[in-house]
Amino acid sequence: MIVCTLIIGVIVARAQNTYTKSYIQSNDIVLQAIEKDYTNLLQNINQVFEYLDNQPIIEQFLTEDEMTAASIIDLNRELSDMASLFQNIPSSLVLIGTNGRTFYQDNYVSKYPASELLASDLMASFNETAALNQVLFLNGSLISESNEEPSIIYSRKLTDGTNVYGYALFFIKESQFSAIYTEKLDRSLHQTTILNHDEVIVSSTLKETIGTHATKTDFQGAQTINLGSYPFVLYDTINESVLIKRMNIIQLALIVWLLGLVFSFIFSFFLFKKVTSPIYMLIDKISNITEDNFSNQIEIAGTYETKQLGNAYNLMLENINSYIDNLIRMEKENHLIKIKNLQMQIHPHFIYNTLTAIKVLIWQNQNAKAEEAIQSFIHLMQKTFDKREAIPLGEELKISQDYVNLLRIRYGERIQTTFYSDDTYHHLLLPKLIIQPIIENCYIHAFPQNQNGIVSVFTRVHQDILYIEIIDNGVGFNQTTKKHEHFSSIGIENIDYRLKLLYGDDYGAFIESQVNQGTVVTIKIPAQQAEPASDL
Known part of the structure; x- marks a missing residue:
């Protein structure tokens, strides 16, 4: 019992000392x-002071006896613009000119004539030094004693380089000034006081002491910090008795005392735990398997039998992970094969018809048109067999334009196709060959019986989503009664399927149509600046 009590005493003393030191360091x-x-x-x-000191209109307001209407308008505009500079500073601005003019930002400071302000003790104290900037303490009113809340005054002499023509004063309430430390320090634990060089308390958690005198000897044991360029020193005294109470040290001591009484039982318990904990750990890990967590291997420890169980469990997880990895890899490969197969489905009749049309152009000695068609055909084939799965929008539009050039050989000028796209979107990536099949559908199905028509391609970005709209003014169809050839065709089905494989069911190719009004096919995909996360 005596030994246990001594141990408790040592632990309590060391715990208090360690905790207190740690708290002081933090x-x-x-x-x-x-x-x-x-x-x-x-x-x-x-x-803000520098801004004020460099504004000619402010100097004019504080020096000249009269101001023109234009100058007054400029002043009001300047004061309005100036307000935005200190709107985040919890203060009230006062300007005092040697010409007798004053400016008060609000009603926090009692308004006095400039003559009385310039003759006040505060201004006399301000003018005692040659410094342009000073930080002063005001316990009450500028002119006379009152019950106004104490303030911290930031003052600046405004000069034209030689003479002082005015003063700028920022008044900050002590309650706002002290908020900087009260927001960070627990008032039940900390007594915080700020002294100026005259040893006057300018701010404190004990509000009744503000304005009274104190010396640094009154703050023995307090943590001290000089407030940078301020003529102030902050003293922070920690109430160690409250701090120690929060440790619940008595409860801890009781626990330690009880542990000392049952030390032998505890010793037996830990021996038992050392033997059985690997088994319990194995049980916990096994339960994770039901949550599809196969990566949490256990640490091999305990008896020989327990180690054998642990090794078997870890080996099982490795085999499961390997199996799952193979399934994922095979699924990705199948995914890529599906996409590539869909991407390569260009109608062979188009190739045949295009080559035949080029041959006719050559027979007709239309060599320029034939050369242009061949170049478009070569570029289209190059992009079709390009190993890149994702290309910039600008290249996709160029492929589509080449395709339109080839279609003109067959359809002539009765169908006009126009592209409307902002160059700022041309760097966005998208799967290749998703616009061309839709344009092909428009030519084949939207304008039967040699009808004239217009196909328009628009691109836009909204909320990080790229929209590509292909609009025709063709025959259209009734969506409530049939899906029409627009969606029965291989091209659009492939595009919609590819996009849903890549990006999910929220994306794809969506169609709207009305009879004799035309059809709109909208491609919706994420606006991507770099290669898509999944292999396209």
Whole structure:
């Protein structure tokens, strides 16, 4: 019992000491973040000061006795633009000119004539030094004592390079100034105080002490940090008694004491656990198999028999994973074969008809048209047998244009095809040869009996989805009664099937049609900047 008590005492003392040191170290990091926030606030305010000091209209407002109507309009515009610079700074701006003019951003600061402000103790204190920028503490009103909330004042002398023509003052309420540290420090654990160089408390978690005097000896044991360019020092005192209570050290000590009393039983328990834990681990891992998790192998440990079981289980997982990997690989290969087969299904009659038409052009001595047709045919064949499965939209449109050139040999100029596409989309990737079959359908089925017609191809991107619309003004069909040749043809069926294989059922080729109004085929795929994730 005595030994157990001594052990508890040592553990409690060491735990308290370690926990307190660790908390103080972590609090150092928090205090550094607080110092950085105050520095950022000061930098933001100084940027506004620089802006004010370099605006001619502000100088004119604070120096000249009279201003023209145009100058007043410019001033109002400038003040309106200036407001956006400090809208994120929790402060109130006051401008004071040597000509007697003042500007108040809001009603937080009591409004006084410039003559009274310039004669105030605060301005006298400000003018005692040659520094342009100062940070001062105001406990009440600018002119007289009042119950106004204490403020931190950021001040700047506005000069024309030689003489001071005005003053810019930022008033920040102490409650807003202190929010920077109260938001990061637990008030039940921390007593935080900020002193200026006159040893006056300018901000504190104990609000009743603000404005009173204190010395650094009053903060023995507190963590200290200088607030950058401020004439302030922050003292943070941690209430260690509250901190230790939060450790629940008494409960921990009781647990340790009870553990000491049953040490022999605990020792037996751990011996038993050492023998049986590998078995229980194996049971847990086996249950994961029902959740399709075959990658969680177990660590080989325990008795000889347990190790044999573990080895057998790991070997089984390796075999299962190998089997699944082979299935996935075979499925991907079948997937690629299906897509490539669909991609290669170009109607052989088209090739025959195209070559025959070219031959006729040669017989008719239309060599220029024949040469153009041959070039289009060569380019189309090159892209058809190109090993790339995904190509930029711009290349796909060029393939389609070549195809249209070949169709004109057979159909003449009675069907006009126009492409409308923004060049900014031409870098997007898509499976090749998905526009050409739809244009072919339009020529074959939309304009029977030598009808004239128009085919238009549009591309657009909306919410990261690429839409390609192929619109004809042909005979159309009734979608409620039949699907018509548009979708019964190999071309569009293949395109829709390919796109759903690649991207899922939300994508594909969608058709809308009305009798004697025409047909719209819309291709919908993700707008991809790089190669698609799956092998196309």
